Amino acid sequence: MRIFRWGWLALCLGLLGYGFYQAMYVAPxxxxxxxxxxxxxxxxxxxxxxxxxxxxxxxxxxxxxATRRSHPLLALNSDALALAGAEVGxxxxxxxxxxxxxxxxxxxxxWWTWDERLTSTLILWLIYISYLLLRGFAAGPQMxxxxxxxxxxxxxxxxxxxxxxxxxxxxxxxxxxFGGPNSGLDPSMLPAMLWNIAAWLxxxxxxxxxxxxxxxxxQRAEQNAALRALESTLEVAP
Amino acid sequence: xxxxxxxxxxVLVHLAKDLRIEWRSKDALNSMLFFALLVVVLFSLAxxxxxxxxxxxxxxxxxxATLFASVTALNQAWTREIRHQVLDAQRLAPAPPxxxxxxxxxxxxxxxSGVQILLAPVFAIFYNLHPAGQGWMLAVVMPLGTWALVxxxxxxxxxxxxxRNREMLLPxxxxxxxxxxxxGMVEASSAILIGDADPxxxxxxxxxxxxxxxxxxxxLFDKVLHAE
Numbered sequence: 313m314r315i316f317r318w319g320w321l322a323l324c325l326g327l328l329g330y331g332f333y334q335a336m337y338v339a340p341x342x343x344x345x346x347x348x349x350x351x352x353x354x355x356x357x358x359x360x361x362x363x364x365x366x367x368x369x370x371x372x373x374x375x376x377x378a379t380r381r382s383h384p385l386l387a388l389n390s391d392a393l394a395l396a397g398a399e400v401g402x403x404x405x406x407x408x409x410x411x412x413x414x415x416x417x418x419x420x421x422x423w424w425t426w427d428e429r430l431t432s433t434l435i436l437w438l439i440y441i442s443y444l445l446l447r448g449f450a451a452g453p454q455m456x457x458x459x460x461x462x463x464x465x466x467x468x469x470x471x472x473x474x475x476x477x478x479x480x481x482x483x484x485x486x487x488x489x490f491g492g493p494n495s496g497l498d499p500s501m502l503p504a505m506l507w508n509i510a511a512w513l514x515x516x517x518x519x520x521x522x523x524x525x526x527x528x529x530x531q532r533a534e535q536n537a538a539l540r541a542l543e544s545t546l547e548v549a550p
Numbered sequence: 551x552x553x554x555x556x557x558x559x560x561v562l563v564h565l566a567k568d569l570r571i572e573w574r575s576k577d578a579l580n581s582m583l584f585f586a587l588l589v590v591v592l593f594s595l596a597x598x599x600x601x602x603x604x605x606x607x608x609x610x611x612x613x614x615a616t617l618f619a620s621v622t623a624l625n626q627a628w629t630r631e632i633r634h635q636v637l638d639a640q641r642l643a644p645a646p647p648x649x650x651x652x653x654x655x656x657x658x659x660x661x662x663s664g665v666q667i668l669l670a671p672v673f674a675i676f677y678n679l680h681p682a683g684q685g686w687m688l689a690v691v692m693p694l695g696t697w698a699l700v701x702x703x704x705x706x707x708x709x710x711x712x713x714r715n716r717e718m719l720l721p722x723x724x725x726x727x728x729x730x731x732x733x734g735m736v737e738a739s740s741a742i743l744i745g746d747a748d749p750x751x752x753x754x755x756x757x758x759x760x761x762x763x764x765x766x767x768x769x770l771f772d773k774v775l776h777a778e
Contacts, residue, residue: 377773438726445722450713457777458709461770462723465705468766469727472759476730479751480737 317521324518327511334504351415353504357512358408365401365516366440366467369394373463376456391456392527394463395447396520398440404516405437431477432470439466452534560645564653571630572661578623582665585622587672589615594676604677609739612666612673613732617699620662621721624703627658628711637711641775651704651771655764658700659693666692679743687742687749694756695735698763702728705767708774731759 335353342349372394380387412430413423424430443466447459572578593611597603631637640650673679703724710719738752 435726435729438729442723442726446709446713446719449710449715449719454712454777457773458712461773462706462709464770465702465727465763465766468762469730472730472755472762476733476755479755480733 320518324514327514331508331511334507339501339504345419348415348418351411353508355408355411355415356505357509358404358411360509361404361512361516362401362408364513365397365404365520369397369401369463370467372397373460376460380457388531392524392531394460395527396523398443399523400516400520402440402444405433409433409437428477428480432473435473436470439469557646557649560649561653564650565656568653568657578626578661579664582619582623582661583668586615586619586665586669589618590673590676601678605679605743606740608677608679609743610736613695613735616662616666619665620699620703623661624658624707625717625720627654627704628707647772647775648768651767655701655704658704659697662696662700663693684742688739690753691735691738691749694753694760695731697760698731698756699728701764701767712777731756
């Protein structure tokens with residue numbers, strides 16, 4: 313297991329290095345924006361990571377609710393996975409917001425604007441922060457159930473947030489991928505994009521696995537402490 | 551069919567209890583009313599709006615005032631059940647948990663709507679309002695927005711009941727998820743007050759939000775009540 317983990321880290325670093333090389337040296341300079349466009353190779357992978365890990369959080373939360381009575385061990389595992397998914401997702405979301413902001417300053421001339429996609433991502437970020445806050449405010453099996461319920465509520469809000477802000481206003485450039493006939497990335501930029509998506513997803517999986525391991529140990533420590541407390545109250549026959 | 555009749559009788563019992571308690575104490579109504587009035591006065595003093603500006607911002611102020619005021623009452627809605635272990639009794643009762651939830655939502659909806667109705671004339675006087683659009687549509691927008699607020703607020707108040715600092719946790723959970731409904735409520739009421747846009751899209755958004763979160767709340771309340 314440990315060998316696998318370090319092997320994965322090595323793979324990750326290799327991918328990140330190759331992705332960096334592709335993004336900085338191989339991909340051509342963008343015609344109108346110049347080198348600042350290269351931040352795009354880090355901006356888009358962040359959103360991919362965010363989408364994947366928030367979906368992991370939802371799946372694990374539903375699994376927890378479905379199995380908490382019948383398969384307690386599976387439920388604990390999925391709770392740890394839900395936490396790891398939410399935390400890594402929030403990190404990706406934060407990186408995406410910051411890289412977007414850094415890009416917007418020279419290109420749009422402003423750090424931030426209340427546009428459809430920016431606003432909905434910010435709200436998404438707020439929702440998952442409140443999820444993590446709830447996990448910090450309560451404890452034990454209660455908290456796990458409540459957090460799983462909140463995760464479902466939060467995820468159900470995502471499409472509504474998206475549509476409401478879409479009708480509200482729009483400034484973000486139209487989606488580069490699947491955005492209509494004139495959108496689409498120049499084929500020469502595609503390798504840099506894909507390598508970076510793969511690299512950052514691999515990195516996310518590595519960090520999430522560490523976080524998952526820590527949470528599982530914490531759960532086991534709590535269980536052992538509860539067991540010891542229970543045993544110490546038992547009368548021992550002489 | 552029989553199931554619905556049983557559900558309705560449970561809901562009515564819970565609702566009658568909540569309304570009777572409120573009628574005798576008037577805690578929620580009084581605190582909400584005064585709090586909302588304070589927010590309206592504070593905003594008016596802080597921004598000192600002209601007639602045109604006040605028409606533009608008043609929809610937002612009314613919604614935010616309702617939001618802040620209802621949080622004070624929603625926190626009380628479940629705390630009341632903790633005294634004398636009423637909530638534990640509810641957990642043991644054979645009644646479906648969703649009936650308890652639905653009754654609480656209806657009760658809170660009536661309280662918040664009551665506050666809005668009482669506040670509306672004061673609000674119209676302070677901000678010199680006379681709707682330029684179709685004023686009667688406010689009677690559609692406000693209940694839809696209030697239901698969105700109350701259905702999520704009641705649910706999250708039940709969630710934060712188990713946490714430390716429960717009074718503080720409710721707004722932290724409620725506000726992020728409520729944002730799209732707030733946007734719908736503010737945009738629709740502003741469109742009506744200014745009269746330059748059609749609020750139909752926002753009304754549909756609010757209706758969709760209400761349906762989704764009422765369903766989720768009814769389905770998942772059982773898990774929250776029996777969270778141990």
